[in-house]
Amino acid sequence: MDVSQYLEIFLDETNEHLQNLNTQILELEQNPEDSDTINEIFRAAHSLKGMAGTMGYKRMQNLTHDMENVFSEVRTGNIKVQPEMIDVLFQCLDALQEYTDNIKNSADEGTNDNEPLIRLLNDILNNKGTASAAPKAAEKESKKEGKSKKAAPAKAADSANDDAPWYKASYDESQINVLKEAVKQGKKVCALNVTVNEDCVLKAARAFLVLKAVEEKGEIAVSLPSTQDLEDEKFDNSFILIVITDNTLDDLVKAAENVSEIKSVEGGDFDPTKLAASAEETAEEEEPVKQEEVKEETSAAAAPTTAVAPAAKAAAPKAPEKKTGKPIVNRTVRVDIEKLDSLMNLVSELIIAKNSLVSASTGRSQNNTVFNEQIEYLESVTTNLHESVMKVRMVPIESTVNKFPRMIRDLQKTLGKKLELYMSGEETELDRTVVDEIGDPIMHLLRNSADHGIESAEVRAERGKPEAGSIYLDAYQDGNNVIIEVRDDGNGIDVEAVKNKAIERGTITADQAAQMTDKEIINLLFLPSFSTAKKVTDVSGRGVGLDVVKSKIEALSGEVEVKSQLGVGSTWTIRLPLTLAIIQALMVVVGGEKYAISLGSIQTIETIEKSSIKLVQNEEVINLRGMVIPLIRLNEVLENESHPADEDSSVVVIVKKGDKVAGLVIDELIGQQEIVIKSLGKYIKQVKFISGATILGDGEVALIIDVNALL
């Protein structure tokens, strides 16, 4: 079978399962006895194995198989969770990740068999104490039994139970005859009730894989609904297979369970004579049921336990445990990000068109109220549309930050420090592209905190701090920005050390150093190849890091800042814009040209008398409500002639970046407007203080001033 079309789904799911395993195993390390966690781990490992097997990745399958064996033993209580075991399991996850990465890059899992890991896993299995002498086969057998009991709690009773779903379905006479014949010939007839996950996207594909897997073990005599209907996805979440086989029931159940996204497989021996009996029963009930069905024909919940009339063949039996299933998952659709991009572009064009309508309407006579009302209506619709599209593109940062607890755990081992990571705000949402990119910078900062920030245990004891160093990762929304903070209670940044290092490196001279504020010196850390770590470790200190963090975040139109107190700890703050494409801006005129300034960075707008502009160290400043604010004359920055409307006073836009404030002197205000950010293109080399351009309502292009670059 050609599985390449499922490759993408496979990769998505594998990554999800691996992430899940990472999280759950960490959890297990904390609570070794928690049976929910163990079950969840087992399920994830099992799905992984099944998926790898289906896709033909044998090495991956082998490794997961052995991991599954270990989990299975843990689940039955034969093995106690030990720290060494957790380490081995994490190594296995890394190996699996490697396989997955290989598959992603080349559709091939690579050639690493990971034999040492498999040996370690088997060692764990064999050293489990009680049953260590038991032969492996028996071990497997017991495991299997244990498993199928858990997977299908009703199973044990099934064979004896006439209520099993397969007795409730309806069969052709010919089908019954075939089955009776098989029983007469002494063949084993088994029934399987396969339930597919409710949120499964490709039900037909899953069903097909189940059929395929089961066919290898035996002959499928009856399939309800028919195999054709299964392939056409004409079934609910479950279907029944009656199989004539020489293998054991467990083999069949296992084969079917190995397919991913299969929620459960119930199995039981099938006795056609019972069917006849129950068929009679159903015949009696037939009439009332039929009437009921007419009433509830469209209702999916139609009589799950009552028998189905023989005529209604296509109706699949309900999954018996449907109600006890997992929490309801949001119905989702996977969409290519490119489609969202083009949708976003269309919304942008719509907003431009709307803006030009608005500017056209202002030129008209005032009395056309209907027209103006409609324009206002259009404005609110486009704004809502924009917000909705933005929301569609937003994903929680959870997917990115989830890998950090595992990383901190590993760092703990490599650095020999006790570390605790506290995360909050994982549900904070950001644009998908930003979420994908932000992982690396955060990782650098966390590693930085773990390596440089948190002191060694002795120093911490001396300072009266708790032994375990705390690292906090907090995310929250602040207006039009999302803030991500990495905080630690470690040593903080040693400003003197940074200063000495900078002088030693020739980055600054001693004279310069003497004049620099602590903050300016700390900012030197963001320069390329600057590392104060006394020794280079695996973790950090090679001088690549903070400058990469800074440039990456700036590429996302964000900023990073650090506050630090020696001996107490440091806080790194990443500030990211919520949206990358459309912003609210203040339109201004400088020297007859129109410019846009992002509203997010504007504090206030002031009219300043010429006389109140003072000179301090040859720089123009104003004193605004007790605060001395430096002035930046935009016409000088933009290299044009200023034509102020009023000779005696100037309009000053007070802008801020973090706690830096400045006043931008402009000629004239136009007003607030929603603008669509367009790139200037590669051809015009990035002008530092211009972050892009936008198209105004009249079709003219206005440049967007990047306040962050001016301050």
Next chain:
Amino acid sequence: MDQLSVNNNYLPDDGDETKVDLATFQYIVIRLGEEQYGIDIRYIENIIRMQHITRVPKVPSYLKGVINLRGEVIPVMSIRLKMGLPDDEYGRATRIIILKTEGEETMGILVDEVKEVVTLAENQIEKISHDSKSNKPMFLSGVGKHNDELISILDLNTVTIEDNEQ
């Protein structure tokens, strides 16, 4: 694009029935000052009338700024300034030719006038050999003859390349 590009079978204004198939190229003839230049039609996306150009600060002077072309922001360059000629004077015939360069970037160039489309065969174009003594970049790839007039063929890659020294 396809029907605009090389036409192998048809030679205009050429009376004689030669059987030798020569590659022909179509050029748009533009005027800069008194001189005529040809631009390979395959690079041309569009020709638009002069419109307001938004100046961008701190860029080389030959980059006139940016314009709005159906919702996209496109840089506009003056080939006059790039080639060391006097600055453009915008008139009624001034046009912006939108080019798609090899790097798949779209840009506009200012010309004084767009005159006509000519088809030149390979043998009607004389290649210009590079003058090694001169340090000035060569903006021309050849000179074509058409109706007794000379048309300098612009080498768009040299024209649109960024000046690194500025």
